[in-house]
Amino acid sequence: GAGVSQSPSNKVTEKGKDVELRCDPISGHTALYWYRQSLGQGLEFLIYFQGNSAPDKSGLPSDRFSAERTGGSVSTLTIQRTQQEDSAVYLCASSLPSWVQETQYFGPGTRLLVL
């Protein structure tokens, strides 16, 4: 399909383990966003990429969180030494360059459960 895809769709891990979440944006979309959504809550901005660079990392909650993007396409969000409070749905969205008015399209999310 032509939409944003994310993998895995679900991830259960033990406290203290590292996890990697992947996002494949819509082809041609140079802007990519990561959000976190706790149960029943709104969307919490984590990080934004324009191409391979991340001009806005202001939402990353701690230094255990990092993200990278290669080739202007796929992005990986890594959480090191996971904690139970990291349990949430992690959503990825992409759009055309965000210096113009644009619309974000979301992937289905990765549901992370830290035991």
Place this chain on the structure above:
Amino acid sequence: GQQLNQSPQSMFIQEGEDVSMNCTSSSIFNTWLWYKQDPGEGPVLLIALYKAGELTSNGRLTAQFGITRKDSFLNISASIPSDVGIYFCAGQRMDNFNKFYFGSGTKLNVKP
């Protein structure tokens, strides 16, 4: 943190009723977006608005970009059970295209 005030937080309505929800901000926005999120899914774009005063429809949904650029509303007419879900507003601020700000969501329940 949240830059948009979305209301109401939740609604319980009867099938066939019309619904209205809105978002307001103290900042000027250049873009307003409305999304619907079903349980276990990512948000799906319903309507995008780019001009102050713009009124756009998508089937039974109608949304408007407020003339002050600080608010937007979404109306759903003749609600049906599949309208159940959480509706989010979002927007780009005039002074920062890099970030999309989201409302906290309106949870809609429709009773058949």
